[in-house]
Amino acid sequence: MSILKLEGISKTFGKGTGMVTALDGINLSIDKGSFTTIIGRSGSGKSTLLNIAGGLLIPDKGQVILEDIDLYVRKDKELARIRRKKIGIVFQAFNLIPEFTVLENICLPSYLDQSKPNMKFIDEVLEIIEMGDKKNKYPHELSGGEQQRAALARALSVKPDLLLADEPTGNLDIKSGEQVIDALQYCYRIFNQTTLLVTHNLEIAGQSNRVITLQDGKIVSDSVGEMI
Ligand SMILES: Nc1ncnc2c1ncn2[C@@H]1O[C@H](COP(=O)(O)OP(=O)(O)OP(=O)(O)O)[C@@H](O)[C@H]1O
Ligand SMILES: [Mg+2]
Incomplete structure (x- = not known):
């Protein structure tokens, strides 16, 4: 069953x-419960x-349908709410708030939505990604890999679709990078979390359900793999 559909998506930057x-005309359908790499x-x-x-950039053409919701016909405020509830995003730069502890950072998406954070689930995630003992630390007290795992826990905190x-x-040494990928893969296996991952690492790509290759804004290959 498809959870995300991109239909005829084009985007240009700049002028003249x-x-x-x-x-350039991307069509893509992502199945619920799949782990796809790009x-x-x-x-x-x-x-x-x-x-x-992820609802962060308006395409010039085309539609993005998340479940049954056409993202870009929504008003900004509603789109932001849908994004917070349904989409978890992890960037190369960890984007944690330095004045907040790990736990406060993780609870932020729920607080912004005026909903109660699901502490039981958050604790479970923290255990799985081996961050249970870092809850009350501030970002500057953590290694890069730990900060990224905190960012992952924040993205997962609302059980995103x-x-x-x-x-x-991208900003981590090999060992910390492996720990972050392990954490992503555990969350996929344990929560069956639908995941779309951009990576330069072909070994990681080889371990996913599906590998999509982009070239000059087009999909040039789309192959089904076997999740290890
Ligand atoms: N905000 C922007 N303004 C102008 N050009 C942009 C902007 N964002 C992306 N581009 C251009 O669009 C193209 C695609 O960029 P994009 O960042 O999606 O590539 P990418 O595959 O993520 O690359 P990388 O592996 O380096 O992260 C590039 O030519 C880039 O220079
Ligand atoms: Mg990029």
Whole structure:
């Protein structure tokens, strides 16, 4: 069953001779409970695709349907609410709030929605990603890998329908990067979390259900793999 559909998505940046076509007629359907990776050279459109899928960037053409919701016909405020409730996003830069503890950062999406954080679930996630003992630390007291796992826990805290991650290991050393990927894969296995991951790492891509390759804003290959 499809949870996300991108239909005829195009996006250009700039004007005149400086115009860049970042995405060119993308059609893509993501199944509920799948772990998909997106690969492709620098500049091929991966982040643009993820941002559009995540409700963060308005496409020039096309529709993004999350479950039955057409994201970009919604008003800004409503879109922000849908995003907070249904989509978890992890970026390359961890984007934690430095004045907040790990737990406060994780609870933020719920507080912004005036809903009560699901502490039982949050504790379960923290245990799985081996961050249970770091709840009351501030971001500056954590390693890069720990900060990224805190960001992952924040993204998962609302049990999102869709988890998007844009090169979440890009700023990390190999070992910390592996821990973040392990954490993503555990969450996929344990919660059956639908995940869309952008990575440069072909080994990680090889471990996913499906690998999509972008080139010059187009999908040039889409292959089904086997989740390890
Ligand atoms: N805000 C922007 N303004 C102008 N051009 C942009 C903007 N964002 C992206 N682009 C251009 O759109 C194209 C696709 O960019 P995108 O960031 O999606 O690539 P990417 O595949 O994520 O690359 P990387 O692997 O380096 O992160 C590139 O040519 C980029 O220069
Ligand atoms: Mg990118």
